[in-house]
Amino acid sequence: EPEVTQTPSHQVTQMGQEVILRCVPISNHLYFYWYRQILGQKVEFLVSFYNNEISEKSEIFDDQFSVERPDGSNFTLKIRSTKLEDSAMYFCASSGGHSGNTIYFGEGSWLTVV
């Protein structure tokens, strides 16, 4: 069964550094997402992406965040200048195609900012 894959699984970075989290969505899906889960808290929506542009974003997704689909397969989340409070599990997800609007999640990238 096709899956959303994410790299890295875990990254430790210094405060102020830039981080890029990578995702390969399911191949026939059209909608791509990033969600975040701070330890002990709920899964929060960050951004959705469709047709090569952001379709929706939350108030969490401020100017330090950006997303890109640099080629036909990858979908990236960039955090420009990381803060301690950016430490969280970041989930990539995708939907569309035959799965309708059911969202399929990757295993997550655990980001620790020190």
Place this chain on the structure above:
Amino acid sequence: AQRVTQPEKLLSVFKGAPVELKCNYSYSGSPELFWYVQYSRQRLQLLLRHISRESIKGFTADLNKGETSFHLKKPFAQEEDSAMYYCALSYSGTYKYIFGTGTRLKVLA
């Protein structure tokens, strides 16, 4: 604003006992409701969606629009059901999901 509430952070039951994980939502229109499960160190996996009205791994959930609830039920819990369970809401005009805070289910031997 749209919201999903899962009132229990932790639910412990004995193997073979019935399970009910509560989920309430606030949305004035016609929502689409989902249950996701996250086993230890694994990804969020779709368990149920209300539209399909199916039973997966013995779990069922019925959308009650009057009570704005979508509780997850299983008549006989098994140890392998131990996991985090998240209720999620989607609605017209958006493709994003709004998640509840999750309930950790522990099934005791």
